[in-house]
Amino acid sequence: AITIKPVMPKPLFAGTPLPDSNPPPNLDKSGKPTLEVQTPEGVVLLSKGKPVTSSDPAPLPSGDAESLKLITDGDKEGDDGFFADLMPGKHWVQIDLGESKEIWLIWLWHFHKQAVIYKDVIVQVSDDPEMKNATIVYNNDFDNSAEFGVGQDQSWVETNNGRAMPVKGVKGRYVRFWSNGRNIDDMNQYIEAEVYGK
Numbered sequence: 001a002i003t004i005k006p007v008m009p010k011p012l013f014a015g016t017p018l019p020d021s022n023p024p025p026n027l028d029k030s031g032k033p034t035l036e037v038q039t040p041e042g043v044v045l046l047s048k049g050k051p052v053t054s055s056d057p058a059p060l061p062s063g064d065a066e067s068l069k070l071i072t073d074g075d076k077e078g079d080d081g082f083f084a085d086l087m088p089g090k091h092w093v094q095i096d097l098g099e100s101k102e103i104w105l106i107w108l109w110h111f112h113k114q115a116v117i118y119k120d121v122i123v124q125v126s127d128d129p130e131m132k133n134a135t136i137v138y139n140n141d142f143d144n145s146a147e148f149g150v151g152q153d154q155s156w157v158e159t160n161n162g163r164a165m166p167v168k169g170v171k172g173r174y175v176r177f178w179s180n181g182r183n184i185d186d187m188n189q190y191i192e193a194e195v196y197g198k
Helices: 065-072
Strands: 002-004 037-039 052-054 084-086 090-110 122-126 135-139 163-180 188-197
Touching (some): 037 090, 037 163, 052 065, 052 084, 065 084, 135 163, 163 188
Antiparallel strands (some): 090 188, 122 135
């Protein structure tokens, strides 16, 4: 096995205060961030610089597809100008790895300047860009509000450490990330998504 240990951006607030308003029942309260993950030998970062598409035709800050390049540019800073901002409600961003790969780890950074919780975080892997035949590798939707079924994964409070999502070698070319707003509003923001595999 090898150890994957991404470079983390600087924290933008101290500690991990739990949001006041009605935390979800599946919230990870461990307070222990994952900083490294063991994967099989040969696993490397596949997603850097790869093209990203979205259900939002005009994501900010640029109002066009240029904004989506921020998601695979390798920069995880949480300040303004470093994240793609999608329309409110249920939306997705999707990375095209260029060819089918065996995926072992996904690491996701949403907006982490505030202690917020993103809702209905669902990650799909497929060889089909339309996701008609997709494998769900992460799902923290506890009430089926996104209509992909009730998920068994945890919700989490965003920090600079992002969220590690180990995957068991699922094969696919496309990785799609859903979200459905945050605990404080309906916004969807993506700083960086890293897909590791071989």
